[in-house]
Amino acid sequence: MSEIWAVILGLGTLTFLIRFSFLGLVGDRALPGWAMRLLRYVPVAVLPALVAPLTVWPAATGGFPDPARLIAAGVALGVGALTRSVLGAIFSGLAVLYLGLWALG
Amino acid sequence: MRDGAPFILVIAPFGLLFGVVAREAGWDMAEILAMSVVVIAGASQFTALQLMAENAPTIVVILTATAVNLRHAMYSASMATHLGAVPVWKRALVAYFLVDQTYGTAINRYTLDPGMRPGEKAAFFFGAALGTCPWWYVFSVIGAEVGAAIPAGLALDFAVPITFIALFAPALRTAPHVAAAVVAVVAALALAPLPYSFGLLIAASLGMLAGAGVELALERRR
Numbered sequence: 313m314s315e316i317w318a319v320i321l322g323l324g325t326l327t328f329l330i331r332f333s334f335l336g337l338v339g340d341r342a343l344p345g346w347a348m349r350l351l352r353y354v355p356v357a358v359l360p361a362l363v364a365p366l367t368v369w370p371a372a373t374g375g376f377p378d379p380a381r382l383i384a385a386g387v388a389l390g391v392g393a394l395t396r397s398v399l400g401a402i403f404s405g406l407a408v409l410y411l412g413l414w415a416l417g
Numbered sequence: 418m419r420d421g422a423p424f425i426l427v428i429a430p431f432g433l434l435f436g437v438v439a440r441e442a443g444w445d446m447a448e449i450l451a452m453s454v455v456v457i458a459g460a461s462q463f464t465a466l467q468l469m470a471e472n473a474p475t476i477v478v479i480l481t482a483t484a485v486n487l488r489h490a491m492y493s494a495s496m497a498t499h500l501g502a503v504p505v506w507k508r509a510l511v512a513y514f515l516v517d518q519t520y521g522t523a524i525n526r527y528t529l530d531p532g533m534r535p536g537e538k539a540a541f542f543f544g545a546a547l548g549t550c551p552w553w554y555v556f557s558v559i560g561a562e563v564g565a566a567i568p569a570g571l572a573l574d575f576a577v578p579i580t581f582i583a584l585f586a587p588a589l590r591t592a593p594h595v596a597a598a599v600v601a602v603v604a605a606l607a608l609a610p611l612p613y614s615f616g617l618l619i620a621a622s623l624g625m626l627a628g629a630g631v632e633l634a635l636e637r638r639r
Contacts, residue, residue: 315475316448319465322479325456327486332512334494339508340501340535347494349629353597354495356523357624358488359585360598361605361617366578368606383577388579392586392611398525401583402426409575 380412424518428552430460430576435466442466453545453557457516457550459577461485487618491625492520499527500542502535511539514546519582521547528588552623592635597628 322372365386369375374396388405427559432453439449456462465482473481492515500511522545527538589595601624 313508315469315478316444317451318475319469319478319482320448320452320455321514322475323465323482326479327456327458327461327481327489328512330483330486331489331493331515332509333490334497335508335512335515336505338494338497338501339505343494343498346629348498349632350625351498352493352626352632353594353625354491354621355521356584356585356588356594356630357601358491358617358621359521359581361601361620361624362488362517363578363581363585364602364605365609365616365621367582369609370575370578372575378444381578384575384576385582388582389475392583393589396587398522398583398587401586402580405579405583406426406576409579 380409380416383412384409424505424522424549424580426576426580428518428549429470429556432553432556433439433560433563435459436557436562437464437564438463438466439557440561440564442470444561446558448553449561450556453554457553458486459553484615488621489515491621495524496520496542499523499538500535503539507539511542514542514550516550518549518584519546523580525584525587532549593628593632596631597624600624600627 392401604620
């Protein structure tokens with residue numbers, strides 16, 4: 313078996329096991345209160361932690377902060393938080409990004 | 418499905434990019450398609466490509482690229498609180514499709530509509546998955562076909578962060594949620610030099626602790 317297929321199958325299997333972990337094992341048993349309290353904050357902790365380095369040090373600019381990308385991220389955040397609209401945040405963020413790249417680039 | 422559909426905006430460029438980079442690294446079409454269908458995880462697929470280009474040992478490639486997906490365990494735990502009651506084969510199918518976009522879409526909807534039954538929540542999730550994941554397969558293949566014809570000026574790289582921001586921003590409704598996000602961001606930036614996305618995992622855990630801590634403090638004050 314080639315290295316590429318070993319990576320595909322190994323990575324695929326382990327990734328599935330990670331995603332199945334709690335869904336498969338915990339099922340509908342109730343989790344303790346402290347666990348539920350922590351799990352409420354999964355989306356607002358994981359996604360910002362994932363995005364922050366990508367926003368401040370984008371690979372496309374060689375890892376240097378880029379005003380157009382920072383402003384676009386701020387606009388997407390503001391619009392999303394104020395309007396509660398995912399689509400609105402995506403479109404306004406992208407619009408500001410292209411405007412910024414065009415004006416500042 | 419409609420709620421998942423906007424993600425074609427981010428999946429298309431990210432998938433294209435994966436196809437392009439994999440083709441440049443010498444992968445054939447079957448391998449590119451198999452990787453995207455079996456794994457469905459952009460960041461981890463790119464990590465694997467990068468490490469293989471650096472001639473890392475196969476086991477290191479697999480374990481490191483897997484570590485990038487450890488955050489999905491937190492999604493799994495979060496989804497288990499909503500979908501624990503559905504049959505195990507459905508939960509396995511949810512696990513297969515459990516990526517950033519499908520999780521974000523589903524959890525937003527579950528929060529807005531607390532009256533949903535587990536079966537309805539599962540149906541909503543599969544709709545979001547069908548509006549999202551097949552595009553990942555399709556655009557990986559297109560990327561492998563069209564190759565380097567995509568101009569860098571399109572800044573496709575930044576569609577990914579914008580979409581993730583759009584996914585969590587509407588959830589910043591209370592002081593604990595804001596505290597979780599702020600702590601997670603500060604910690605992620607401070608810990609960015611750590612390898613294997615350990616920084617992300619630690620930062621996310623600190624964010625969750627901050628959210629839970631502020632929630633507890635507010636309850637006690639009442």
